[in-house]
Amino acid sequence: MVRVNEILSQIVQVDRPMNWGGLATLKPYVNFFAEDDAKALKQAMDVKGVDEATIVKILSNRSWDQRQLIMKAFYKQYNMDLETSLKKKLSGNLENVVVCLLKAPEDRDAQGLKEAMKGLGTDEDTLIEILSIRSKGELQLIVAAYQRDYQKTLEQDIKGDVKGKFQALLLNLLKGQREDNSNIINHELIEEDARALHTITIQKKPDFNGWIPILTERSQKHLNRVFKLYKVYSSQDITETIKKQMKGDDEKGFLALVHSIQDTPEYLADRLHQCMKSFGTKDGPLIRLLVSRCENDLLSIRAEYRKKYGKSLYTTIQGDTKGDYRTALLSLCGGEDL
Known part of the structure; x- marks a missing residue:
């Protein structure tokens, strides 16, 4: 117990900053005129052979808000949808990246999730990546966009495509119940959660579904403190426990979620x-x-x-x-x- 109290008293010092704002590589273009960009894009599409370099130069150097203004200006000037026009002129991965730049974030993610589950085989990495690092508000928009675009709920498709604890993990993430980070440190809850995670692992038949509410509903900062205390109780890192006691998609999903929370x-x-x-x-x-x-x-x-x-x-x-x-x-x- 002395060791636990020591960890709890020092745990405030081990936080890594969670706010990564200001670390963008693409920022608003300074001398921006939406009408000029719309005109240049139209000319690039109309030239023989298509001036792909100009299309790339413009769209990959404008912020999301600026790209939206270009789309509006293009429609106003030519009574044409920019995304549709570009699809007719481009192909392959260049078309994909240009279209991705024009899509709303929730539409991009909805498409990514759909593609991860279509056909034979599932891209589990994409499912866990999108659902694990999106905020409550972003998840709500993704759910709405998915149903609008594909006439099925995201929950239905997840249930039809994956099974076991991995399915339960994804569905709980989809609810968007993760608490926001806070500077208030609840030492009692840190200890309670760390004990709960450890207690499950030492049962004769561990039911790791019991981990899911903690891993999907607690804040990122809180969980990083829980993980450090968990190591005191179990004498091993939480990732080591997952590797030893899970397998297949369950192992992959839980490891990815923990990694996304830790760093x-x-x-x-x-x-x-x-x-x-x-x-x-x-x-x-x-x-x-x-x-x-x-x-x-x-x-x-x-x-x-x-x-x-x-x-x-x-x-x-x-x-x-x-x-x-x-x-x-x-x-x-x-x-x-x-």
């Missing part, structure tokens, strides 16, 4: 690495990750990527993609890390 930038750096390692690039998740994080925290993710993999994210993208598609991704990445 979001490192977790997302790993996700980007997974998209580009070995044979065949996972272009869909790669595009969505870069587009969704470039106006948020991509600088912190880049730093973690460089530290963990010994080369920059910029260099990896450069070696893994080509053409105007590569130019667009590198623009979103924002620069080299030496």
Whole structure:
């Protein structure tokens, strides 16, 4: 008990900052005129062969708000939808990244979730990534967008595509009940949660469904304190417990969730690495990750990527993609890390 009290008394000192704002690689373009950009995009589409370089230069260097203003200006000037017009002129991954830049964040995520569950096999990594790091408000928008776009609820599709504790984990995340981070430290609840997690592991037949409410409803800061105290009770890190006592999708899902809670930038750096390692690039998740994080925290993710993999994210993208598609991704990445 002395050891536990010592940990609890010091636990305030072990927080890593959770606010990654101001670490965007894509910021509002300074000399911005929506009407001029709309005109330039129309000219780029009308030229013989399509001026893809100009399309990339404009759209990958404008903020989300600016891209929305360009879409409105384009429609006002030409009575045409910009996204539809670009789809007719572009193809392949370049089309995908341009369309992704124009989509609302909730529509991007809804599409990512749908693609993760369609056809044979499931992309469990994408499911857990999107659902684990989105806020309550973002999850509500995603749920609404999914039902609007696909005429089925996201809950229905998850139930039909995955099973076991992994399904229960995803469905609880989908409820969006995670508490917001707070500077108030509830030592009693930290100890209660750490004990509860440990108690489940030492049962004859551990029911890890009991972990799910704690892991999906407590705040990120609170859980990082719980994980540190858990190690005191169990003499092993929580990730070690998961690896020893779970398997398959359950193991993968719980490990990913814990990693995203412990260190979001490192977790997302790993996700980007997974998209580009070995044979065949996972272009869909790669595009969505870069587009969704470039106006948020991509600088912190880049730093973690460089530290963990010994080369920059910029260099990896450069070696893994080509053409105007590569130019667009590198623009979103924002620069080299030496």
